[in-house]
Amino acid sequence: MKQNKWHLLSNERIAERVWKMVLTGDVSGIVPGQFVELLVPGHYLRRPISVCDVDGDRLTLIYKTVGQGTVIMSQMRPDEKLDLLTCLGNGYDMSKAEDEVLLIGGGVGVPPLIYLAKKLREGGKRVHVVIGFNTKSEVFSEEMFLNLGCGVDVCTIDGSYGKHGVVTDVLKKSAPYYFACGPMPMLRAIVQTIGTNGQMSMEERMGCGVGICVGCSIETKNGMKRVCKEGPVFDVECLMLNV
Amino acid sequence: MKVRLKDIILKNPVIPASGTCGFGVEMSEWMDLNILGAISIKGTTREARQGNARPRIAECGATGMLNAVGLQNPGVEEVVRHEIPELRRLYDGPIIANVSGFSIEEYAYVCERIDKETDATILEVNISCPNVHNGGMAFGTSPEAAAEVTGAVKAATRKPVFMKLSPNVTDITSIARACVDAGADGLCLINTVLGMRIDIRHRKPVLANRYGGYSGPGVLPIALRMVNQVSKACPGTPIIGCGGVSSEEDVIEMMMAGASAVEIGAAGLRNPKACQTIIEALPRAMKELKIEHLEDIIGIVNNE
Ligand SMILES: Cc1cc2nc3c(=O)[nH]c(=O)nc-3n(C[C@H](O)[C@H](O)[C@H](O)COP(=O)(O)OP(=O)(O)OC[C@H]3O[C@@H](n4cnc5c(N)ncnc54)[C@H](O)[C@@H]3O)c2cc1C
């Protein structure tokens, strides 16, 4: 865990209710799959947001406005100073990836996969991405993945963009090792469709984000685990998703 | 900045509160534990507990939070074998072992195990738990039950026993008196205030457990009032003040209300370095307020 002041460079809307924030500060030690905890004025608890990209001393976060905290985030202006905890959680274990890797994301579960895709590409892996959204106006990140040299399938539930349907409609049974992040129904459907050979990010309400309050603990096959500390990324085999 | 809890000397009054600092070791990643006055570790029960269903955390605007963690802990054997010895390797100050139970026997058993197997310094007995043999009413809501737990625990250990009181009562002084009369060496208050939040979009409670414990800045006035009432009702009994403390000024205020030392809970979840920041800021605040020794201000508002 590191606590630092960050400088807001830009904060812009990139899709319906989805915003992208770029900050500069101490990026040392941050790995894909980790998250940050951001203090929001007028709110007691910090907001957990996944690391979407690190480039030089720049950190990118992509977030959806869902409640008061994220709405206040969307109103922040360049030059503001933000208080962040960084290097939180375990991140994706990329050593398990074979030459060909599958990334699966839904909605604002997509952001952590962007930095992961970048690192996997740097490691010479072939990366195929399947991302799903409700509708065309909510779609983001397709270009970022294409620019990284990934193959990309975009699905929308209403068929207004890309393939008509959900991510699992595109997945084949013989899928390679995968990394996934998204809403729980999507994660369950992934396990039903292609099995447990991968890693997934879990999301839970957190008190501290640093492992001291056990507010976010989930039951796994290896006992109680803190999403903020032993997670947010877990081997799918260890999870009890009630599939 | 030195203070005393009975015969135990703390280098300063700042203690991370039970449930908000794990077993202490977790915090060593960003803080030198030896700067702390003492450390109060996560509440321990006889068996391991998984705690309540999720979500078990809810925010309350700028004023604090609710928790319904439900005493998730690895059970007393694990705590005496691993957690306390591991903390001891990193930390040489007073360790406060926080104990919970759902029956009188469980409280006594857990205290006895910790007494026998560890060098924990103080036992802090959380009586906010429901009594399974009495319709689930919390021990800490009746003077008789509180006294019964105190007596049983005192018989099980020679370590100093601090009873940690629940604020969810009509008259905190009667509970405090009952504990002191039953042999408590000190008191710790307050635990969390029972509360609720509702998700108005989904028309249901935010917490899976429906209700949870409110803590953070919003409870400071309640904690100050209760600490002060108890300090008057139980003169000479050391009190660890807890509830809503977030700054060096709050520490001083809590001590002026009657506390000999101060626990910091929710503030340490918002800012993991809160205890360190407060300890570092205390000397300057003392100087500004012309406080030479912190012990001089304990309960000073009672001298009017
Ligand atoms: C490890 C992790 C990574 C995340 N990464 C992203 C991301 O990259 N982009 C993104 O848009 N969202 C992400 N989220 C979800 C994001 O934290 C919530 O959307 C956000 O906290 C909502 O805050 P709010 O004040 O707008 O909502 P409110 O509902 O008003 O928040 C009230 C309280 O509940 C908490 N809360 C509400 N929804 C969630 C949730 N889904 N998960 C955890 N806590 C919640 C808030 O933090 C706050 O304490 C992540 C969550 C976790 C746990």
Ligand SMILES: Cc1cc2nc3c(=O)[nH]c(=O)nc-3n(C[C@H](O)[C@H](O)[C@H](O)COP(=O)(O)O)c2cc1C
């Ligand atoms: C997440 C969380 C877990 C807690 N767990 C315990 C516990 O195990 N035992 C206990 O006696 N008090 C527990 N408490 C209560 C705190 O120790 C403290 O009494 C209370 O939160 C009030 O202080 P605060 O306002 O500084 O948080 C817990 C509080 C929180 C927020």
